[in-house]
Amino acid sequence: MSISNGYFTAVETAPGILRINSEENAAVDLILGSERAALIDTGFGVWNIREFVRTITDLPLLIFNTHCHCDHVGGNYFFDEEIRMGTADLGTRTYAVSRFFRDSMLNGRTLPESFDKEAYYSGGCGNLIPVEEGESFGLGGLTVEALSVPGHSVGSMAYYVPERKIVFVGDSVGRTVLLYGNGSADRPTYVNSLKKILALPFVTAMASHEREPLGRDYIERCLRTAELADYESGTPVSSPIAGSENARLCFLPGMTEADRDDPEFGAIIMDKP
Numbered sequence: 346m347s348i349s350n351g352y353f354t355a356v357e358t359a360p361g362i363l364r365i366n367s368e369e370n371a372a373v374d375l376i377l378g379s380e381r382a383a384l385i386d387t388g389f390g391v392w393n394i395r396e397f398v399r400t401i402t403d404l405p406l407l408i409f410n411t412h413c414h415c416d417h418v419g420g421n422y423f424f425d426e427e428i429r430m431g432t433a434d435l436g437t438r439t440y441a442v443s444r445f446f447r448d449s450m451l452n453g454r455t456l457p458e459s460f461d462k463e464a465y466y467s468g469g470c471g472n473l474i475p476v477e478e479g480e481s482f483g484l485g486g487l488t489v490e491a492l493s494v495p496g497h498s499v500g501s502m503a504y505y506v507p508e509r510k511i512v513f514v515g516d517s518v519g520r521t522v523l524l525y526g527n528g529s530a531d532r533p534t535y536v537n538s539l540k541k542i543l544a545l546p547f548v549t550a551m552a553s554h555e556r557e558p559l560g561r562d563y564i565e566r567c568l569r570t571a572e573l574a575d576y577e578s579g580t581p582v583s584s585p586i587a588g589s590e591n592a593r594l595c596f597l598p599g600m601t602e603a604d605r606d607d608p609e610f611g612a613i614i615m616d617k618p
């Protein structure tokens with residue numbers, strides 16, 4: 346099954362679970378229960394994700410953010426519903442949707458005819474409420490369970506659907522995980538979060554910046570990278586993000602930047618330990 350409006354395209358990941366892709370390269374996931382639907386993240390906020398979701402379902406909608414970064418909460422302002430975000434991220438959300446980050450997401454972007462620039466810049470993060478570890482939300486036949494996984498941001502959350510053994514991990518998992526700057530947690534905290542994810546009996550993980558479903562081996566590699574990447578041999582990174590003055594790109598031992606295309610590549614960007 347595939348549904349498209351020419352900008353967003355929804356494809357089925359598992360029965361009742363759709364991944365919404367677009368040129369934004371920050372996926373949004375839609376979980377369809379029999380009584381309620383859940384949306385995980387809202388994308389950049391340039392094209393109207395709410396209108397697209399409403400072409401797929403008219404069920405009451407629960408909305409979750411994996412974390413506060415602009416490419417995940419950008420479309421929050423389209424929704425009147427409450428939106429759940431990890432408690433610890435509520436404090437840094439304003440920075441994440443600042444004019445600077447909003448501008449960065451417009452670079453090279455195709456704008457819709459209806460684009461409301463003023464709403465885009467001033468939209469904020471919508472009607473946020475906190476979500477805590479252990480909270481569980483029944484959708485009718487499918488359940489969303491919240492798990493606190495600080496690292497990439499202090500309030501990062503993962504969302505697990507036990508009936509499909511699928512976990513949504515936001516930016517906690519990727520080929521290069523950002524673990525630096527304003528609002529991130531330290532490395533031991535991140536290592537612990539990856540172990541928590543791996544302790545779930547999941548079969549499939551969905552990361553925001555990887556289009557395809559991931560297996561457990563991918564998250565195990567992220568854990569090895571988080572545990573073993575060496576700061577001293579890392580490459581300095583220049584970044585405009587506050588608090589990132591000592592950030593370095595640090596690799597899985599035996600790898601360098603030249604191994605980027607290797608499927609086994611793993612790196613984290615971190616501050617001086």
Ligand SMILES: [Zn+2]
Nearest residue numbers: 412414497516
């Ligand atoms: Zn992020």
